[in-house]
Amino acid sequence: MNDTGLRERAEAWRQSDPDPATAEELARLLAQGDMAELADRFSGDLEFGTAGLRGVLGAGPNRMNRAVVRRTSAGLARYLKEHVPDATTRGVVVGRDARRLSAELAEDTATVLAAEGIPAHVFPLPVPTPLTAYACLHLGAAAAIMVTASHNPPEYNGYKVYWGNGAQIIPPHDTGIAAAIATVEPANRVPLLTVAQAREKGLWRDIPDALGEDYLLAILGLRVYKRGSDTLSIVYTAMHGVGGVWAERALREAGFPRFTPVAEQHMPDGRFPTVRFPNPEEPGAMDLSRATAERVKADLVLANDPDADRLAVMAREAGGGLRMLTGNEVGVLLGHYLLTQSTQRARPHVVTTIVSSTQLGDIARSLGAAYDEVLTGFKWIANRALERERTEGTQFVFGYEEALGYTAGTVTRDKDGVGAALVMADLAAWCESRGTTVLGYLEEIQRRHGLYVGAQRNVTLPGSAGAQAIRGIMDAFRARPPSHIGGEAVRAVLDYQRGVQGLPPSNVLALELEGGGRVTLRPSGTEPKIKYYFERKETPAQGEPLARARERAETRLVAFIDAFIALARERGQPT
Structure with missing residues (x-):
């Protein structure tokens, strides 16, 4: 997208943004001509997947904001009405944590659901995520939404979706909901009720304290x-x-x-x-x-x-x-x-x-x-x-x-x-x-x-360049898997992208060693990171102090990690 097209898209989004704060944020970026920042925010949409949404708060389709959440909620509501015939009877649970903008995002979610004729069972105060999951089952809801970014830094927020079975969504619902969201009108045209209107129609229902006692x-x-x-x-x-x-x-x-x-x-x-x-x-x-x-x-x-x-x-x-x-x-x-x-x-x-x-x-x-x-x-x-x-x-x-x-x-x-x-x-x-x-x-x-020792190494690579680097690392290990790591032979290469042990395809690669070690590579689904998981097993000798066996195991684990990281750098990981 050239600069003219980028400006036009950003201006169209600004005009349809229902939140004055983020609309003003975009106006400022346009006035400053910050094309790199605009490109990051408008290079694509914040992806809706099996973890729902999660991202940095800010203006634009590649950020977490009220416009994105209103469109997401409308798409979800329409998908539910199509695939869950009694969704308008069972309703949807809406919970939230105590992060910045969580209260506003939860209110937007509930009032959009109400405008679609779906009752919103709303927690009046911030609650733990497991309580929202519990409420989905306890109330027999068609789905549940938790506004949270879990353990991410304060500039993040997110939108987690549960199906009526109380579990987070999996395919085909994730892709189906994403497709429904893509057809939703601009955010300022998404229908929503006021809280008072939703209450009057019986479409905003406060979850009573008794449910927390039951939990x-x-x-x-x-x-x-x-x-x-x-x-x-x-x-x-x-x-x-x-x-x-x-x-x-x-x-x-x-x-x-x-x-x-x-x-x-x-x-x-x-x-x-x-x-x-x-x-x-x-x-x-x-x-x-x-x-x-x-x-x-x-x-x-x-x-x-x-x-x-x-x-x-x-x-x-x-x-x-x-x-x-x-x-x-x-x-x-x-x-x-x-x-x-x-x-x-x-x-x-x-x-x-x-x-x-x-x-x-x-x-x-x-x-x-x-x-x-x-x-x-x-x-x-x-x-x-x-x-x-x-x-x-x-x-x-x-x-x-x-x-x-x-x-x-x-x-x-x-x-x-x-x-x-x-x-x-x-x-x-x-x-x-x-x-x-x-x-x-x-x-x-x-x-x-047995004594199992493990470790994890995360490499943070933010932005579009980071995402490209992560893809390059995964592609390189698939194309040229090592025959040895630190002198130990690689016994098997498990490419979960091709499906392993009947599991759905996933961008994960595991290298298993002859001696029982294993390293697994996986890009994070919620953060700009590639993650490496390492494990070794040690069998303590009869009567051997466990501390000694652990020291031996961890020494071998460190050598294993060092050898693998050297291979990762050869395959494009930044130093």
Whole structure:
């Protein structure tokens, strides 16, 4: 698109923008003649996919804003009316977090749905993402929408869509909704009601507080040990998000009186003033949690991300220090605990993803449980669980992905950081009753099933040039897969874009080594990154201190990572 065409498109968008703030933003860019910025905003539309929408707030079709959300909501509403005949009876749940513009985007969503004749079941206040997913099932809604950017920086927002089964959308609904959005008129012509009009017509329905109480009771029922602990000390952070009130109530009602919130981060604040990147995995994000835990001598630290659908865990080591557990370690702990200590009515079923540790699969097979690996994203975990329940009568017990996403049982069909925090505290109390700790229990599992170590490396490559570089890296590894990595032979190349193990095609590539190592390459679906996932397995010798085996395993893992990164640079990754 030349500069003239770019200006014409930007001006047309400005004139149809219903939000004066973003219309003024575009007018300023046009007046300044900032063609590079305009090109970035108008080079394409913010893509609607299986994660819905997520992007930086700002003006233009390649940003998150009220114009984009109004058109998206109209397209979704029309798709629902075509494919879900009773959508106008069942309605759609609308939830939101506490980020900048979340309240306005949620209101726009609800009033557009109402104008389409679809009742909007609206949470009056910010809520955790898992509560929106729960409400979809509990209210029998045709779909649910959560306005959130999860753990992204403060300049982001997003729009997550659930189908009527309570799980995030998967094909063909994602592409069908995207096609419907593409036919929607300009944003200023999208019909919408005022809130008062929608209420008068019975098309805006506030979700009562009782639904939140039902959710709390449901997750309290996920516990296995169910006795709490008067002595276990727990520090918790909401990371400036919406989980604080819910996690505190759940843990206190579960019998954990020694609960200490990280005061600076306990209440919602979309500016995230104490962290640049409100993701517990990011360097520095857990510093205040660690400091609080050391001050009160906590045994366990639990952290939710801002929309409370993820959980991070730190636990006290035998030597007295606090250690951050990896997402895979938490997944293995919770999975093993629920498989071995809870009572199942049918064959238990656990699910993880192709970029998570293979250890849960080894554990499941040893216990006779059903097991699946699916593509990255909790939508695949939830839908696979539903499929096997329907076709085989299995009982879904647990699912996780290494990026700190976990769910126990079927209270929600999405990851649930509040429910997972409750089950982790229950596990810790059970360990205490046995005279051990969370890390002591992890060692028991590793001695029995092997010591798996892993790591992730992310390379951020923003903008259109970054997207091109990421495509180039993936294409280069497909065209010239290495025969060896660090002197170890590559046993298999799994190209998930061609479909592997019956999974839908996906832009993921895995290289498996003869010695049992694995590296998986995947562009992020929500951020301008390419992600590399590494794993090695070590078998501790009889009587060998686990710390020694871990040191050996991690040394080998570092060498493996270094060798692979060198290959990635040869194939176009910037240094």
